[in-house]
Amino acid sequence: MVTSALKADVSWDYTEHASHYDKRADYSGAAIDELLEALGCTPAVPVADVGAGTGKLTKELLKRGLVVRSVEPNDAMRAVGIRNTAGGSVEWSRGTGEHTGLAARSVQAVFFGSSFNVVNQSLALTEAARLLLPGGWFACMWNHRDLSDPIQRQIESIIKSSIPAYSYGARREDPTASINASGLFSAVRTIVGNFSWDMPRDDIIEAWRSHATLRRQVGSDLEFQRIIAAIAQYLQTLPQRIAVPYTTRVFFCQSALRLE
Numbered sequence: 001m002v003t004s005a006l007k008a009d010v011s012w013d014y015t016e017h018a019s020h021y022d023k024r025a026d027y028s029g030a031a032i033d034e035l036l037e038a039l040g041c042t043p044a045v046p047v048a049d050v051g052a053g054t055g056k057l058t059k060e061l062l063k064r065g066l067v068v069r070s071v072e073p074n075d076a077m078r079a080v081g082i083r084n085t086a087g088g089s090v091e092w093s094r095g096t097g098e099h100t101g102l103a104a105r106s107v108q109a110v111f112f113g114s115s116f117n118v119v120n121q122s123l124a125l126t127e128a129a130r131l132l133l134p135g136g137w138f139a140c141m142w143n144h145r146d147l148s149d150p151i152q153r154q155i156e157s158i159i160k161s162s163i164p165a166y167s168y169g170a171r172r173e174d175p176t177a178s179i180n181a182s183g184l185f186s187a188v189r190t191i192v193g194n195f196s197w198d199m200p201r202d203d204i205i206e207a208w209r210s211h212a213t214l215r216r217q218v219g220s221d222l223e224f225q226r227i228i229a230a231i232a233q234y235l236q237t238l239p240q241r242i243a244v245p246y247t248t249r250v251f252f253c254q255s256a257l258r259l260e
Contacts, residue, residue, distance in 0.1 A: 022054050022080065023199075023207040025143055027113065028248035031193025032060050035250050038189070039137045043067055043089075045108040048131055050097050050124075051115025055081035057141075061111070062088040069102055071095045097124035104130050109137040116140035117170035125182040132255045138185055139252035142171050146194075146245035151238065158230045163217055171213065175251055185253040193248040201235045201242055 041047055043065050049058045052070035054077055061068050068090040072078040075094075082092050095101040097112065097119035110128040112119075128138045145152050159166050176188045199207075208214070208228055218224045235242070 022056075022084070023203040024056070024210065025197035025199070025207075025244065025246050026056060027060060027141060027143060028193030028195045028246070029060070030195070031141070031191050031248040031250055032064070034191050034193070035139060035141075035252060036061075036064060036066075038191075038252070039109050039139070041066055041109050041137075045133065046106065047109040047111060048100065048102060048107045049111050049113060050095075050100055050128075051112055051118065052081055052092070053077045053113070053115070055084040057111055057113030058085050058088075058090055062090060069093070069107060071097075071100045071102065098127055100127055100131065102131050105133050107131050107136065108133055109139065112140040114142050114171065116175060117142070117173075121175065121178040122182060125179060125184055129182075129184040129255060129257070132257070134255065134257045136255045137252060138179070138255070139250060140175060141248060141250040144172060144247045144249060146247065149245050151242065152244075154234060155231055158234060159214065159227060162223060162227055166214075166217055168213055179251070179253060184256055186256060188251050188253045191248075191250040191252070193250075194245070195248070196243045196245050198241055198243050201238060201240060204235060204242060204244065205232045 046067040046069050047061060049061060049068055049070045052058050052072045053074075055070065058068050058070045058081065062085060066089070068085075068088070070081060070085070070090055070092045071094075072081060072092065073094060073096045078092055078094065085092075093101055097115065110131055112124070116124065125138070132138070147153065147156060156166075179185055179188050205228065208231055214227070215224050218227060
């Protein structure tokens with residue numbers, strides 16, 4: 001099911017990346033399990049996945065029996081997400097982190113999977129607090145490649161040969177200060193899950209084609225494609241399947257509005 005109550009206003013346009021996004025690694029299953037155990041989420045009350053993209057996190061929540069309200073502003077990404085979660089207990093809608101369109105006090109947890117870095121965090125935290133039931137939870141998470149790995153170091157070298165000042169920005173920054181500044185949540189807690197994702201090298205190349213942070217900093221489509229081609233050329237020298245080391249980093253906290 002999908003609803004389109006809101007006109008989404010976003011500065012990050014993932015339309016051209018949607019068809020490649022599913023090639024990215026999933027989140028650490030152990031980290032998701034630890035998070036949901038800490039939050040005490042149950043199928044009795046829905047949770048929200050905001051900036052749900054192609055359903056990477058939504059799928060993990062559905063696997064664990066939860067009912068999900070998935071919000072995604074980009075039509076192309078949302079269409080893939082709907083296909084990926086067909087048959088699950090999920091409702092998809094069009095909205096942003098700042099204006100989800102979901103009802104107030106309607107969910108037990110609000111999740112941002114690799115999306116909290118592309119929103120106005122102050123407004124998104126206010127919106128999350130509005131959505132949560134008393135005692136509910138906010139959580140945001142990202143997958144980070146281990147840049148100390150030799151293969152990843154070489155990929156970084158290729159990128160920085162074209163963009164010396166290349167930065168991953170907010171997706172690799174600790175959001176604790178932003179969360180604390182809102183005054184809406186209790187102390188931030190963290191979960192770290194290290195894992196290795198075995199990937200065909202062609203899938204790694206496709207995953208790089210979905211890298212909006214790189215595309216925004218590179219300056220032109222031509223240069224972006226040149227960097228992707230250079231990464232592909234390097235990966236072709238490696239085995240057909242490559243173990244990519246990742247860390248899922250989760251930051252979570254409870255609503256300051258508690259149950260009476």
